[in-house]
Each structure stands twice: as structure tokens, then as C-alpha cells.
Amino acid sequence: xxxxxxGGAKASGGYRVVARSSDRAEIYVYGIIGQxxxxxxxxxxxxxxxxxxxxxxxxxxxxINSDGGVVTEARAMYNLLVEHKAKVITHIDGIAAxxxxxxxxxxxxxxxxxxxxxxxxxxxxxxxxTAEDFERAATxxxxxxxxxxxxxxxxxxxxxxxxxxxxxxxxxxxxxEAVEKGxxxxxxxxxxxxxxxxxxxxxxxxxxxALRPRRNVAASRLAALAR
Numbered sequence: 001x002x003x004x005x006x007g008g009a010k011a012s013g014g015y016r017v018v019a020r021s022s023d024r025a026e027i028y029v030y031g032i033i034g035q036x037x038x039x040x041x042x043x044x045x046x047x048x049x050x051x052x053x054x055x056x057x058x059x060x061x062x063x064i065n066s067d068g069g070v071v072t073e074a075r076a077m078y079n080l081l082v083e084h085k086a087k088v089i090t091h092i093d094g095i096a097a098x099x100x101x102x103x104x105x106x107x108x109x110x111x112x113x114x115x116x117x118x119x120x121x122x123x124x125x126x127x128x129x130t131a132e133d134f135e136r137a138a139t140x141x142x143x144x145x146x147x148x149x150x151x152x153x154x155x156x157x158x159x160x161x162x163x164x165x166x167x168x169x170x171x172x173x174x175x176x177e178a179v180e181k182g183x184x185x186x187x188x189x190x191x192x193x194x195x196x197x198x199x200x201x202x203x204x205x206x207x208x209x210a211l212r213p214r215r216n217v218a219a220s221r222l223a224a225l226a227r
Contacts, residue, residue, distance in 0.1 A: 014028065014029075014030030014031030014032075014065070014066075015028060015029060015030065015031060015041075015042040015046075016028040016030075017050040017051075017053075017054065019054060019057070022055075022057070023057055023058045023059065024057060024058065024059045024060075024061070025054045025057045025059075025060050025061070025086075026060075026061045026062075026063060027047075027050075027051075027060060027061070027062050027063065028063045028065075029042065029062070029063070029064050029065070029066050029100065029103065030063070030064075030065040030066065030093075030094075031065075031066055032066065032068075032069045033066060033068060033069030033070060033073050033074050033077070033099045033100060033103065034069040034070025034072075034073040034074075034099075035070075036069075041069060042073075043073060044072075044073045044076035044077050044080070047076075047077045047080060048076075048080055051080055051081075051084065056085070056086075057086050058086055058087065059086055059087050059088075059089065060081070060084065060086045060087070060088045060089070061089050061091060062081065062088055062089065062090045062091065062103075062104075062106065062107060063091045063093050064090065064091065064092050064093065064094075064095075064096045064100050064103065064104055065092075065093045065094035065095060065096075066095065066096065066097070066099075066100035066103075067095060067097040067098060067100065067119075068097050068098025068099035068100045068101070069098070069099050069100070070099060071098075071099045071102065071123050071144060071148070073099070074099035074100070074102050074103045075102070075147075077103055077106075078102060078103050078105065078106045078151075081103075081106035081107075082106050087108055088106050088107045088108055089107055089108065089109045089110075089111070090104045090105075090106065090107025090109070090110040090111065090184075091111050091113075091188075092104060092110070092111065092112040092113060092116045092118060092175075092178075092184065093113055093116065094113065094115075094116055094117075095116060095117045095118075095119070096112075096116070096117075096118050096119075097117065097118070097119035097172075098119060098120075098121060101118055101119055101120050101183070102148060102151065102152075104118070104183075104184075105151055105152065105155045105183075109185050110183065110184040110185050111184060111185065111186055111187075111188045112175040112178050112179065112183075112184040112186075112187055112188070113175060113187070113188060113189070114175050114176075114187050114188065114189060115175065116174075116175045116178075117172055117173065117174065117175075118172070118173045118175075118177075118178040118183050118184065119170065119171065119172045119173070120148075120152065120163070120166055120167050120170075120171055121167050121169075121170035121171070122141070122145050122167045122168060122170075123141050123144040123145055123148065124141070125137060125140070125141060145164075145167065148167070149163045149164055149167070152183075155182070155183075156181060156182030156183055157182055158181060158182060175187040
């Protein structure tokens with residue numbers, strides 16, 4: 001997950017908010033969290049506005065198929081959901097990696113598809129300037145990592161030491177493993193959604209081989225959502 005500020009509120013076609021009834025709504029985070037340099041992705045600002053428009057729904061189904069994005073945006077979105085009066089149920093339909101895995105923790109119940117993946121790693125950021133600038137950047141990243149560990153620990157009951165070890169190593173969990181480690185409550189039958197990845201070879205170190213051939217399928221299905 002990256003750490004930087006983003007402006008604007010334009011969302012990619014993979015983000016949708018759907019009111020199914022006066023009591024229930026679905027939020028699809030199928031793509032980038034935050035906004036990339038091309039203007040794609042969903043910002044916390046837009047997320048907050050859309051959440052407010054839903055009114056007093058009793059249940060929110062948060063559906064995730066995302067390889068993450070900006071951790072500060074994910075933190076704000078996480079807080080908005082935790083503070084909401086509705087019961088939040090997280091459905092990991094394909095992949096919840098990086099900042100998306102953190103967002104998934106907002107669910108009171110968390111389901112993951114039998115072919116899904118869950119990944120945690122350390123926060124990252126770009127820095128430039130003097131040695132002091134880089135030292136400050138390192139301090140920020142360590143602080144962000146500590147807050148992420150605290151949230152994972154509270155939700156999963158894993159030790160901080162184990163979580164730090166997994167984050168240091170960029171650890172990928174299958175659906176079954178995610179349940180075993182407490183990141184999800186149960187494995188459910190697959191939705192017809194392939195895992196969504198954005199430039200994985202540039203961003204991830206330990207990408208599972210099973211994800212590589214599915215990228216083109218994921219892209220076509222995400223494009224279909226935008227129509």
C-alpha cells in the first residue's frame with residue numbers, strides 16, 4: 001500500500017454503490033483505492049458522499065476485488081464504515097491485497113471466495129530530498145505500519161510479532177489460509193469474478209503464480225462492469 005495525498009473524486013468503473021432496498025446496499029470496490037495519476041480509483045471523499053446518500057440502511061455488503069492503493073484513503077474509508085450504524089459484511093470476491101486487505105477489516109463478518117486471495121505487506125511511499133527527508137519518510141512509514149498491525153491484531157487476534165513478520169515478507173493467503181489466520185470468517189463459493197491486479201510485477205514481490213494468467217480475464221470483467 002502506498003502513502004500519499006490524492007485530490008478529486010473521479011472513480012473508475014470498478015467502483016459502484018447500489019441501494020438494493022431501503023434497508024440494504026452494496027458497495028463494490030473493484031479496483032484502485034485512492035486516485036492514481038490517470039484519475040482512476042475511488043477517493044475517501046467520494047466514498048463518504050456516497051455512503052451518506054444511502055441514508056439509514058441496516059446492512060452494507062462491501063464487495064472487494066482490489067489489489068489496494070493509498071493507505072490513508074483506505075483508513076478513512078475503514079473508519080467511515082466502522083462508525084456507520086449499519087452492519088457491514090465484507091465479501092472478498094477475488095482479491096483483497098495491500099490497502100484493500102485493511103479495508104476488508106471493516107466488516108463485522110468477512111467472507112472470502114474459495115479461489116480468492118488476501119495479502120498483507122508494509123506500507124510504501126516515494127521520497128526525495130535530503131537525508132533528513134528520507135529519515136522523516138522512514139519514520140512515517142514505521143508509524144503507519146504500526147497502526148496497520150494494531151488493526152489487524154484487534155480483528156484477527158494474531159500477535160503483533162506474527163503480523164509484522166508476514167507484512168515484512170509480503171504474505172499471500174488463499175481463502176482457506178485467510179480463514180485459518182483469522183482474516184476472514186468463512187470461505188464461500190466463488191463468484192464469477194477474477195482477481196483484479198494493477199501492474200503487479202511493479203508493485204508486488206511474492207505474487208502467487210495462480211494470479212498471473214488471470215489478469216486479462218480480470219480486465220475484461222472489470223470493463224464489463226463499467227458498461
